[in-house]
Amino acid sequence: PRIGASLVPATCNNITIQAGATLTFTDPTAELQVCGHFNHDGGVNTTLGGRVRFVGSAVQNYARSATATGNFYQVIIDKGAAPLASRRVDVTNLPMVITNQLHFIAGRIATTATNHVQVTNPNPVSITGYGVDNYIQGRLRRAILPGGGLYALPVGDVHPAQTPTGKGYQLAMINLDPTTVSELLAYFTPTPQTIPTTAEPPCFTNYVCALDNGFWTIQ
Numbered sequence: 001p002r003i004g005a006s007l008v009p010a011t012c013n014n015i016t017i018q019a020g021a022t023l024t025f026t027d028p029t030a031e032l033q034v035c036g037h038f039n040h041d042g043g044v045n046t047t048l049g050g051r052v053r054f055v056g057s058a059v060q061n062y063a064r065s066a067t068a069t070g071n072f073y074q075v076i077i078d079k080g081a082a083p084l085a086s087r088r089v090d091v092t093n094l095p096m097v098i099t100n101q102l103h104f105i106a107g108r109i110a111t112t113a114t115n116h117v118q119v120t121n122p123n124p125v126s127i128t129g130y131g132v133d134n135y136i137q138g139r140l141r142r143a144i145l146p147g148g149g150l151y152a153l154p155v156g157d158v159h160p161a162q163t164p165t166g167k168g169y170q171l172a173m174i175n176l177d178p179t180t181v182s183e184l185l186a187y188f189t190p191t192p193q194t195i196p197t198t199a200e201p202p203c204f205t206n207y208v209c210a211l212d213n214g215f216w217t218i219q
Helices: none
Strands: 010-012 016-017 022-025 031-034 036-040 041-043 052-055 060-064 072-078 088-093 096-106 106-113 117-119 140-143 151-155 174-175 183-190 214-218
Touching: 016 022, 096 106, 140 151, 151 183, 174 183, 174 214
Parallel strands: 010 031, 016 036, 022 041, 031 052, 036 060, 052 072, 060 088, 072 096, 088 106, 096 117, 117 140
Antiparallel strands: 140 183, 151 174, 183 214
16 A cells, blocks of 8 residues: 555554555655554555554554564654543554654553664654653653754653553653763653661661652663
């Protein structure tokens, strides 16, 4: 299939690009709206641009197999029709790679295990629209300019609407001067609530405040 410029986007429910087949976008404004799961076994040709908009009203999966070629140019998460708990796209196998921009309107991308979202455009504004309900619930890898800049790492834990004990959105910002760092991998690890049981050595006081959030890993 070839998707070109049109005032009306192409649409589908589930889509499987089989090994040996190629889905081609022939214009920067070409758009495919996906309501179901996206199985990436063959090729995606975005040499001329194009965007994929995830719009399903339930949890959607993106899976990339070892036979897959090509990457997304622009991905839009626009799942406002889904309940907040289900407003996500799960990356279930290998990375989701985006060469230009990831734009959040409504919803999250959740990465399972060590799968991740990779944004190869080093512009600091190559990720937009992130917020308390719109973020990467898992691992994000993004490219960095040699001159540095202010980079948002909109990662976090499970959304509380999905699991009441989830820690949710945990934005990290990193400001880099000219650097040899070419990319960053970031994710947030939640920690269970703990209350210290022993006194702190400096002042011999037992602070009983609960520590119940977590920590970032930025590599």
